[in-house]
Amino acid sequence: MTAVTIPPEITEAMKKVKHTIVVLSGKGGVGKTTVATNLAMSFAKKNLQTGILDVDIYGPNVPKLLGLEGQHPAADGEKIRPIMGPLGVKVMSMGFLLQRNDDAVAWRGPLVARAISQFLSDVKWEELDVLVVDLPPGTGDEILSILQLIPDMSGVIIVSTPQEVAVLDASRAIQLVKKMNLPVLGIVENMAEFVCPSCGQVHKLFGEGAAKKASDTYSVEHLGTLPFDPRVISLSDEGTPFVVKEPNSKVAKDFEILVQKLITKISIQV
Ligand SMILES: Nc1ncnc2c1ncn2[C@@H]1O[C@H](COP(=O)(O)OP(=O)(O)OP(=O)(O)O)[C@@H](O)[C@H]1O
Numbered sequence: 001m002t003a004v005t006i007p008p009e010i011t012e013a014m015k016k017v018k019h020t021i022v023v024l025s026g027k028g029g030v031g032k033t034t035v036a037t038n039l040a041m042s043f044a045k046k047n048l049q050t051g052i053l054d055v056d057i058y059g060p061n062v063p064k065l066l067g068l069e070g071q072h073p074a075a076d077g078e079k080i081r082p083i084m085g086p087l088g089v090k091v092m093s094m095g096f097l098l099q100r101n102d103d104a105v106a107w108r109g110p111l112v113a114r115a116i117s118q119f120l121s122d123v124k125w126e127e128l129d130v131l132v133v134d135l136p137p138g139t140g141d142e143i144l145s146i147l148q149l150i151p152d153m154s155g156v157i158i159v160s161t162p163q164e165v166a167v168l169d170a171s172r173a174i175q176l177v178k179k180m181n182l183p184v185l186g187i188v189e190n191m192a193e194f195v196c197p198s199c200g201q202v203h204k205l206f207g208e209g210a211a212k213k214a215s216d217t218y219s220v221e222h223l224g225t226l227p228f229d230p231r232v233i234s235l236s237d238e239g240t241p242f243v244v245k246e247p248n249s250k251v252a253k254d255f256e257i258l259v260q261k262l263i264t265k266i267s268i269q270v
């Protein structure tokens with residue numbers, strides 16, 4: 001694997017960011033963007049200056065999930081300023097730069113890497129305690145080139161559902177990150193169970209055990225599980241971050257536990 005030198009403009013643009021956490025999955029649709037946005041909100045609830053960066057060029061959903069669709073970043077000299085989201089979280093997304101939110105980006109290979117490199121150098125973040133980065137699905141060349149462009153990252157969180165096929169893709173993601181000598185912070189199992197609101201019965205929607213096995217096989221921490229909650233879906237569609245609207249829910253409490261683990265693991269000053 002050829003090492004890519006991070007352009008100095010990117011390092012400069014991100015130099016006041018203390019901790020960068022990247023959210024990756026392998027398989028699509030397992031909840032990366034949901035985890036990334038709610039994780040950012042949960043860090044902000046701890047009074048940490050937080051940002052979220054959406055590098056998904058094909059499906060930049062962060063503006064939608066945070067109710068910021070249609071906004072356009074202001075120019076600041078040669079740079080652009082992040083949009084101020086809920087709880088003061090600074091938000092930047094490829095979605096803000098596309099003409100229409102259903103624009104299909106048809107860039108390929110090297111053009112993608114160049115566009116992302118430009119994007120990363122152009123954002124004026126200023127001081128941040130934590131920046132959460134949401135990536136597109138997959139473990140291919142594009143993911144690799146994005147990972148190679150992020151300076152001094154604290155590590156990668158791998159999101160998976162408990163389903164074996166999702167864990168298999170997550171394992172590929174773990175191996176990719178390890179091969180790049182980047183730290184894997186651990187696996188988060190999303191949509192692990194559903195508690196029936198009427199009878200209280202627990203349903204393991206996607207099975208169980210596979211993620212634990214993968215975390216043992218690859219010696220990465222199992223950072224926790226998040227339940228399936230149908231309100232996550234409706235609130236996402238409304239553009240309201242779940243952990244802000246439903247702070248007493250099990251999902252919000254599990255995010256609090258996750259954030260606390262990460263604060264300890266990467267020594268974030270609270
Ligand atoms: N814990 C949860 N409970 C209920 N629904 C959830 C949960 N997590 C995610 N979802 C729903 O699952 C779907 C996929 O989530 P999301 O968009 O976050 O996945 P993704 O991994 O970012 O997808 P992509 O690979 O397309 O970027 C969404 O409809 C989201 O609302």
Ligand SMILES: [Mg+2]
Pocket residue numbers: 032033034056059061135136
């Ligand atoms: Mg996503």
